[in-house]
Amino acid sequence: AQSVAQPEDQVNVAEGNPLTVKCTYSVSGNPYLFWYVQYPNRGLQFLLKYITGDNLVKGSYGFEAEFNKSQTSFHLKKPSALVSDSALYFCAVREFNQAGTALIFGKGTTLSVSS
């Protein structure tokens, strides 16, 4: 069965510092990985995805994520955090070519960036 783990409920960083939000996954086949962000009382906004190819994926708002197959991880990173990055972040996985199935989401990590 597919699963996603976000081991940290909350990550605190100071503005200007690098940030990392962790995600590990478990699938039986090739993974299809996503990061989404959710601001209060809003829907989820797509940040980036990994299908195949380069292990470093660049997305919206300066975020990037590194796919590591041996560690089954897909950590979200940003070199310099902004206060406006404070939000709830979700990692999600889906097995490649599993048409008609939906994403499996992690429980979410709250990112708090202090000024």
Added chain:
Amino acid sequence: ETGVTQTPRHLVMGMTNKKSLKCEQHLGHNAMYWYKQSAKKPLELMFVYSLEERVENNSVPSRFSPECPNSSHLFLHLHTLQPEDSALYLCASSQEGTGGPDTQYFGPGTRLTVL
């Protein structure tokens, strides 16, 4: 968020009421989804429609009834709900094809409160 719209944004209903949530996608996608987001749980998939046919139903109680009249519209009919059904209900859409699954785009959600 204008690609996927949801109405109403907020809904308060009693346990004996009948109401419906509406979702419309303007992206030309062929798959639509209902998710439930509760305060203390990860996002839960409720229903998946691909090419207007229900593909997946994750053992959702019968008091929730989906309807997908065409590829652009998705409804969630609610009746005799329980207070524990209070949550944010999110709609999403994606384009499914032979090349594999594509990104899901989410609406802003309907905040449901059951009294």
